[in-house]
Amino acid sequence: MRSDDETKQIVFEAARHAFAVDGYAATSTEALARAAGISTKTLYRLFPGKAALFEAMCADRLEQLLSAVDLQASGDVDIETGLRAALLACADLALDPEVVALQRMVLQESAAFPDLAANFYKNGISRTVTALARWLRVQVKKKLIMLDDVDEAAGILIGMVASAPQRAAIYGGLPLPSRKDIARRVRNCAVLFLNGCRAAPDQRPL
Numbered sequence: 001m002r003s004d005d006e007t008k009q010i011v012f013e014a015a016r017h018a019f020a021v022d023g024y025a026a027t028s029t030e031a032l033a034r035a036a037g038i039s040t041k042t043l044y045r046l047f048p049g050k051a052a053l054f055e056a057m058c059a060d061r062l063e064q065l066l067s068a069v070d071l072q073a074s075g076d077v078d079i080e081t082g083l084r085a086a087l088l089a090c091a092d093l094a095l096d097p098e099v100v101a102l103q104r105m106v107l108q109e110s111a112a113f114p115d116l117a118a119n120f121y122k123n124g125i126s127r128t129v130t131a132l133a134r135w136l137r138v139q140v141k142k143k144l145i146m147l148d149d150v151d152e153a154a155g156i157l158i159g160m161v162a163s164a165p166q167r168a169a170i171y172g173g174l175p176l177p178s179r180k181d182i183a184r185r186v187r188n189c190a191v192l193f194l195n196g197c198r199a200a201p202d203q204r205p206l
Contacts, residue, residue, distance in 0.1 A: 008046055011036045012057045020101035024054065024109050024116060051115055058102070058123035062093065079144045080190055086135045087161050087186045090128055094162035095169075095176050099124070104170045129154045145194070153193075160189040 002010075014035035018027045029050055033043040047053040077085070093099060103120065110117040133154035139145045147153050165185075168174040177185065 004046060007036075007038060007042070008056070008060075011038070011043065011046065011053065012060050015053055015057050016061070016098050016102070019054065019057075019105055020098055023105050024050070024113060029053075051113075051119070054116065055119040055123060058120055059127075061099065062123060062127055079139060080194060082135075082139070083190045083194065084186055086132060087157060087189060088183065090132055090158050091161045091182050091186055093124075093128060094158065095165055095182060097176060100166060100169050100176060103166065107170065125158075129158060132158060157189065157193060160192070161186055 011032065015027075015032055018032055018035055022031075027050070029043055030040055032050075032053070033040045036043070043053075047056060103124075106116045106120045129151065133151045136145070136147060136150045136154055140147055140150060161182075165177050165182075169176050
């Protein structure tokens with residue numbers, strides 16, 4: 001016999017695929033139960049409805065990322081190495097093909113199902129920003145960086161590493177960047193954030 005936690009993971013996997021391929025409205029709870037190999041009764045025992053399942057699925061998808069970012073906060077590494085690792089963890093989630101497909105689906109169906117967008121923001125964007133902000137606060141406390149608004153800085157950083165590739169994939173139909181491209185973008189963002197790009201006075205042209 002499977003535990004409820006194991007069954008939930010199977011349901012999440014089936015739901016991620018079904019929502020991304022068929023969309024939220026077209027996916028029935030009966031189809032989700034069939035895809036997961038369980039009865040509809042079991043599905044409703046685990047999740048009160050499709051909206052609750054979607055919210056739980058999004059929250060579950062983030063747990064690995066959030067723990068990875070938290071672990072980096074306590075690591076004994078230099079600030080640039082730690083920032084790259086934290087940003088790469090955020091970019092891995094934001095640019096994951098399944099996550100981008102879900103975001104595309106949320107945008108397409110948010111007019112008919114407004115709670116979808118709110119849940120995706122709460123369980124995706126908001127929690128990711130909060131996790132990165134927590135990491136940044138540790139660095140501020142260590143006096144490695146100075147920030148007036150840590151939460152705003154976290155949002156800006158995630159926007160730098162992920163927003164443009166996300167928009168290109170969702171609106172432009174372009175392929176998502178490769179792991180090498182993501183790492184290069186993360187490296188550039190870390191350098192911009194830590195060092196800035198304004199030339200020092202002795203480097204400016206006369």
